[in-house]
Amino acid sequence: MDEQFVNITADNLENEHLCCAIADKKHQGGVAAKKQWLQERLAEGHVFRKLDTKGKVFIEYAPLETAWVPVYGANYLYIYCLWVSGSYKGNGYAKSLLEYCISDAKAQGKSGVCVLSSKKKKPYLTDKKFMAKFGFETVDTAAGDYELLALSFDGTKPHLSERAKKMETEEKELTIYYGMQCPFIKNSVLQVKDTCERHNVPLNLIAVDSLDKAKNVPGIFNNWAVFRDGKFETVQMLNEGGIKKMLGL
Known part of the structure; x- marks a missing residue:
């Protein structure tokens, strides 16, 4: 299945569709802003991996140390977004994308992978039930049922900032x-x-x-x-x- 995916690079960024907002004209200014932001992040080890089609099927993650979230921890990858939508669901794409991220973390010698989620499903956050199937566990919490999930390879744990x-x-x-x-x-x-x-x-x-x-x-x-x-x-x-x-x- 790997041949069906493509990773965004500095060389293909301008020509690849960022599948969050493909055709909607009102979001094209946001797409341009996203590409500029992403261009600056790629050198930091940021990964945007997508299905090689004009669909909303992708994972986006980065080293936790340079991830733009109030989460701290040493030597982790942080998942911003894992999204498979519409007719693309049920084809194993989410599983493939997440397994790629986990394998990438292990290949880099990372301590684990983490992601923001919630006890009950909330919009714009990764589904806890899906992540639990891969061994992700709650390592920190905040009011409103918000949770930080982590798959630790060495027993260390990331955490939300106290603020x-x-x-x-x-x-x-x-x-x-x-x-x-x-x-x-x-x-x-x-x-x-x-x-x-x-x-x-x-x-x-x-x-x-x-x-x-x-x-x-x-x-x-x-x-x-x-x-x-x-x-x-x-x-x-x-x-x-x-x-x-x-x-x-």
Whole structure:
């Protein structure tokens, strides 16, 4: 099955589809931002592996030390996203992609692989039940059923930052931390900003544009984190409908 997949490299980045947002024109600005972000990460050992087709079938992971998440640990790989959608489900692609990541970690002499998840399935987070089939176990937790899962090869364990586990921020207005790691983010930011402006809702948008900022986000963060009244709300990206529902507009 390996011949069906391709890894994004500096040489093929511009010509390969990033399968999160293939055809939707409103997300093309986000795709460009994602490619720029990815271009800078590849030299750090970042891996984006996808099915060689125009479908949403891919895994994305990086060395934990350079992963833009508030997770710490030595010599681990961190999985940002493992996504198999629609008609591609049921073909063993997720299994193949995850096994590739695990094999890559072992080949590099890593201590293990980790990923953010939750006790009950939440949008934009990897499914705990699926990961458990491969030996991933809960090694740290945060309020709201959020969990850090790890497959350890040597008994060591990564952990969430203490600041992230507090799940709160000093800002009392609606506050959103966002990166450019996902092609959908740019459009989500525009929709949230426009909706809040039209309804006179105070909004604090915080661009997570460096590794240091990502490691210090005060809550669970994979590329997006929402706080309201100083308390963590969700990692789910919001469009106009989502923000209206949250705010009761």
